[in-house]
Amino acid sequence: MFGSSLNSVLDRAFIKDYADLTDFYLRNLRN
Numbered sequence: 001m002f003g004s005s006l007n008s009v010l011d012r013a014f015i016k017d018y019a020d021l022t023d024f025y026l027r028n029l030r031n
Helices: 001-028
Strands: none
Touching: none
């Protein structure tokens, strides 16, 4: 139970970081 909840938290953190990086990259690409 704890392992699966920990994995979901890590997945959310990874997805958030990936989205932030993609947004950052696209902004630089436009500029």
